Amino acid sequence: MLAGQLLNYLSFWKPVGDNNVQSPLANPPAGPVSTTRPNIVFILTDDQDLHLNSLDYMLLTQKHLIDQGTFYKRHYCTIAICCPSRVSLWTGKTAHNTNVTDVSPPYAGGYPKFISQGLNDNYLPIWLQGAGYDTYYTGKLFNAHSIDTYDKPFPRGWTGSDFLIDPFTYQYLNASFQRNQDPPVNYAGQYNTDILAEKAYGFLDDAASVGNPFFLTIAPIAPHSDVSFTGKGAFENSGYSFSAPIPAKRHEHLFKDVKVPRTANFNPKRASGVSWIQELPRQSDENVASNDHFYRNRLRALQAVDELVDGVFSRLKDHGLLENTYVIYSTDNGYHIGQHRLQPGKECSFEEDINIPLIIRGPGIEKNTTTDVVTTHTDLAATILKLIGENPRYDFDGTAIPITPTEISAASEGWHEHVNVEYWGFALGEGEFGSGNSLHWNNTYKALRVIGKGYNLHYAVWCNGEHELYNLERDPGQLHNLLDERDRDLVSALDSNTVLGLPVAKVAARLDSLLLVLKSCKGDRCINPWDALHPDNDVKSLEQALSPRYDSFYEKEQVRVKYNRCENGYIVEAEGPQFETDGILFREGIRWDETPLLRSERDLVKTGGTDVYGTETAIDGEIERSRPSTPSSEVQTSNPSVAPSLVVLALTIGVFIAQLDTSFVLATHSTIASEFDQLANSSWLVVSYSLAMCAVQPIYGKVSDIYGRKESLIVAYMFFAIGCLICGSSTSLFQVVLGRVVSGIGSAGASALVSLIILDLVPLRQVASLRSYVNVAATTGRSLGGPIGGFLSDTIGWRWSFIGQAPLIAISACCVWILVPHKVHDEEDTKTDKFSRIDFRGAFWLATTITSFLLVVEIGGRKIPWTHPLILILLTTSVLSAVLFFVTETRWAVEPIFPIHLLKQKDVVCQYLVMMLQIAAQLSMMFCIPLYFQVTQNASASLAGAHLFPAVGGNAVGSLLSGWIIKRTGRYKSLAVVAPLIAATSYTLLILRWHGNTNFWESLYIIPGGFGTGMAEAATFIGLTASVPSEYQAMAIGGLFLASNVGVISGLAGSSAVAELTLKRELDKTLLSYPNKEKIIDRAISDIGFVLGLEGRLREIVLRAYVLSLGYTHGVSLLVRYDAPEGYNSGFRTRNTLNITHTLTTPKAPKTQTSKSQKNTQCFRTKEK
Known part of the structure; x- marks a missing residue:
């Protein structure tokens, strides 16, 4: 890469004397002066110290700024390294929210990371231009803004720009600048800061001639080290060396006897600090002398900056702009030389590295004033917006700095007193004794x-x-x-x-x-x-x-x-x-x-409509989501007046139909299978559907990130409708199962994407509430699906329960297309690029892993013996596929379909486990209830399905209640712990009271089961969403729904297996006197019509066996329910009593x-x- 940079450098190098420097006019015209809105000039140095007294040697800066403005002695950067600190300054966000935490790629920093985080569309110059300002920048922008990356893409938001470009940014006598969208130009032999000064004066002239209010940033590299490419691997094989700054020739003679201030912490006799700092040796006299020279050259290099400051004020005065211009002077981070035995550098949290200069001069600013008000770089974006009369943004991590005497006086009583500082990675020593020898992990x-x-x-x-x-x-x-x-x-x-x-x-x-x-x-x-x-x-x-x-x-x-x-x-x-x-x-x-993890509506109003995760709420009718890890994502709708409630209403139609379908099958699976004389295989009608959902569930999150939520949901609806038509026209159980597979593929997308769309629309605290309404639609569909499916089955036939869904799902797709917002992701990618981002290999291996394993669960011990070769083949396939999936995701996948590291988070795994157990227990009960009433009370399919209503009604109430609690209090963990205990009440009562003569009131025992499941689902979803960064939420939520579907399959397969095995065992014991015992047992298991046609003693025996076998399934469900809260508690921290x-x-x-x-x-x- 570096060799390529040097070749590019040779292609645009120009000799000394090239006429590309933007020279000032000999007599600059006094251009039109802005009437009311102030101009702002921001001078941002690089690595300038406060505690080593560098400002004491900048007499012109003292004259124009310190003597004429307010000096903030307690100003801090929040991360002591160049690029991350600058990104925080320009965005108003801390480094853990920008996720730009280093100076270069590929890990966590530099200009490429600034771009990939979407910050190029969401930082200060963009906002200033939106407020009517012309914006100009010259000097260093970010690290890794290089001859390879400067146009990938160009930095946005600048009316005019002339950036220093890597790898020549820190070369005092070999700088390269890149103007606007022109190729870079090299200025070999000319002094970096002097070139910069001429470009700054030129931009001032341009701004004055136009007459618009303007914002100009001047970013010299002084007093940063001179960084040169040696080609000899001088530093950790990088080929870079960090030597003392190079002053302009006119300043080389200055400060000959000056030394680094000999404070108490300078090269102390006793080591200080912790970690690697505590192990540093004391510096030798030779080392100290070298560092003194390094210090002197820093002061000398700053003299050109001092002159630049003087030139800026002269220009402003000549143009008549001085009285209406704020001038801000600061640096990106501090610097140490010898303190705590450290070689020259930064990157520590000591005061020398984080306490930095900030001086503001301008209209209303008190002159020659020093304040101890605590401020940080994350406050500067808000402060600049305040200076031009704009409101701060809702997602700022900082607040506007008090600037007037009145504000400063008030702040001394009630201003914040804290500074948050963070750092990741290694520390780097510079200078003769540091560069190449001093890298600390x-x-x-x-x-x-x-x-x-x-x-x-x-x-x-x-x-x-x-x-x-x-x-x-x-x-x-x-x-x-x-x-x-x-x-x-x-x-x-x-x-x-x-x-x-x-x-x-x-x-x-x-x-x-x-x-x-x-x-x-x-x-x-x-x-x-x-x-x-x-x-x-x-x-x-x-x-x-x-x-x-x-x-x-x-x-x-x-x-x-x-x-x-x-x-x-x-x-x-x-x-x-x-x-x-x-x-x-x-x-x-x-x-x-527990933490109320989300703010109340009162807090949202107080902070301008932003939730704790940085999500912006509806502003002026436009819904916009802006999460820090995916800031480029936008939610757009053709009709910006569409309210979230109306969007959710559109989503509920499809959810209602999908759940209607589920209850259709739960109520009529025995009837459908009996028509083909395969009652023993009736569970396949549900299992095949769930297997298909599991197989494709993980891919929907990533696909929707790439192509958009709405488009992915429409495609899912298409699959669902096609599957319904296949089921309705089938002539064998195999064809029905095939149709269920196709419908399951569609349902997988519908279930997860609805939640993702809601998550995109509103702050997280409101998600649980809106999802509860979706859950009401779902439970209503489940409630009506049983009776309607049973009625259709008893009258015109069960096929119409599938065929009738196709036109309904088409209506739902139209509503979604019209009302649901479009979430934009990477619109600049071509179709080929988008398609290539999908990790099909990972999706295939994950689907194979899950499908193979669940097939073993479904058929093992019931359809075929556990010793059958097919069981071994399926288990082997599942294990090998799991290994290949792991290898694919960790080594080969550029964008994994499911990030493996999520499974290392206890919170995430806990949510998956809880969801799976809850759903397994609930589906086991739901599967058994219609069968129980058909067998014991000779209920029709529609009446048997109607008995599901109390459970699904309880589910709706539980979901609504938990959504309300989470919205009001933010609490969710206790809900997830209590919910399974409530649900367990149902199974206990079913075991104790359902013995074949169940009355109406006893049929309501299933309400707590549904109620607890509704509460648990809402709490688990919010818990998972709060546990992962937003860039992983789509995939994590896909995993949650996968866990839910695994629970469906496990619950159905488990209950079917337990019921069938216990039924066989009981009938085998009680039918000893019947010569055709085996035939009776086979018919009783495979055909419910046979059971209903039995009479006398034989009927009593079979009914008793059925009731006992179904009671065993409720017992298994009870054990699963009790395990769920235990698993949830173990997944979260215990209270620290140390x-x-x-x-x-x-x-x-x-x-x-x-x-x-x-x-x-x-x-x-x-x-x-």
């Missing part, structure tokens, strides 16, 4: 800064289990870790092992809980994290949280921040407990055992082994860095 951590009246704290949790806590009020150099056993004596001398006069463990517990919220926060939760822990708004600060009334909540009950493993990027299952699914909340008098002192003050953790993904990506980031 296990630099993945979560950190927190809390600064308030009387406290100034830093808390961090590392992926290897180590913890840090520093009291910067007494230890500004962060040398004494209060949670390190090695520091016990020093800490005792420093502050008597207390923080704020309290035990360290007491304070650490609060900080850990706050970090638990922030490490996965989205939107308002990032801004007001204490509100998440205390929904009654009784705590707004650390000081308030330290009240003794909260001791038990924080120190014993709350889950702790920890990692499951070290990774180089943001992978949720590696991140350990998540507050949204594992954390607990405090409410007076209530010991909560003492906080033990949890957070452990000695230094052992080294962790570098993960495979870390090894594979070891040299990628440095290639573009």
